[in-house]
Amino acid sequence: MKKGKFIVIDGTDGSGKGTQTELLVEYLKGIGTEVEIADFPRYGNPSAGFVEKYLQGGYGTLEDVSAKKASILYALDRFDASADLQKHLDEGKWVVSNRYVSANMGHQTGKIKGPKERDEFLEWLDELEYGIFGIPRPDVQILLYVPPEIGQAMVDEKAKEEYRKGKKRDIHEDSLQHLQDAAEAYQYVAKKFNWLTIDCAPENKLLSREAILKMIVDALSDTDHL
Numbered sequence: 001m002k003k004g005k006f007i008v009i010d011g012t013d014g015s016g017k018g019t020q021t022e023l024l025v026e027y028l029k030g031i032g033t034e035v036e037i038a039d040f041p042r043y044g045n046p047s048a049g050f051v052e053k054y055l056q057g058g059y060g061t062l063e064d065v066s067a068k069k070a071s072i073l074y075a076l077d078r079f080d081a082s083a084d085l086q087k088h089l090d091e092g093k094w095v096v097s098n099r100y101v102s103a104n105m106g107h108q109t110g111k112i113k114g115p116k117e118r119d120e121f122l123e124w125l126d127e128l129e130y131g132i133f134g135i136p137r138p139d140v141q142i143l144l145y146v147p148p149e150i151g152q153a154m155v156d157e158k159a160k161e162e163y164r165k166g167k168k169r170d171i172h173e174d175s176l177q178h179l180q181d182a183a184e185a186y187q188y189v190a191k192k193f194n195w196l197t198i199d200c201a202p203e204n205k206l207l208s209r210e211a212i213l214k215m216i217v218d219a220l221s222d223t224d225h226l
Contacts, residue, residue: 005094005095006089006138007142008096008102009098010142012147014152019209020209020212021037021098035094037098039097040098042080047081067111070104071125078101079135102195105186106182110181111181140196140225141190145187146200147201152176
């Protein structure tokens with residue numbers, strides 16, 4: 001049996017990651033692909049409980065929780081889901097995931113300034129997630145990019161999610177500086193690892209969801225992933 005393909009869609013906050021994940025799954029099903037959807041963190045599951053507490057500020061401020069500490073919290077949730085992900089892939093199904101290790105690579109690398117220190121952290125993170133925890137490695141990584149200022153405004157328009165406990169934003173979303181640092185870090189890692197990057201807001205004007213999906217499909221086709 002041919003092994004399935006694992007596609008991850010990630011991006012800066014407010015870039016429509018969840019929407020594009022769902023739209024790509026619909027597109028793939030429409031062309032006859034057997035596909036499963038994943039979504040991280042898996043809010044509401046026990047394995048994401050530490051992540052929820054972190055995002056609510058339960059462990060202190062962003063500055064109080066180091067990149068490595070925060071990364072371990074997210075990695076445990078992915079480890080808990082990894083057996084099911086691997087099962088789908090072994091069955092020949094495709095998996096499209098809204099966020100994955102890439103989210104740690106963006107948000108947590110944004111806490112680190114020097115390129116040498118960043119690269120050392122990314123090596124540590126790769127060993128943690130793919131080495132120690134042995135989770136499946138994506139075949140394709142897509143980055144959706146919108147400028148942080150637009151992203152924060154888009155977050156404010158979304159419905160309140162339960163994990164925020166009634167707050168308008170989590171501690172990542174509430175700090176424009178963090179969003180700016182994460183956006184720059186996402187661009188850094190996307191270039192370093194040759195991710196497919198989609199500019200969702202050229203000239204600071206957000207494109208329609210249909211236009212963004214077409215760009216994703218075209219990028220996958222152009223790189224022989226479809």
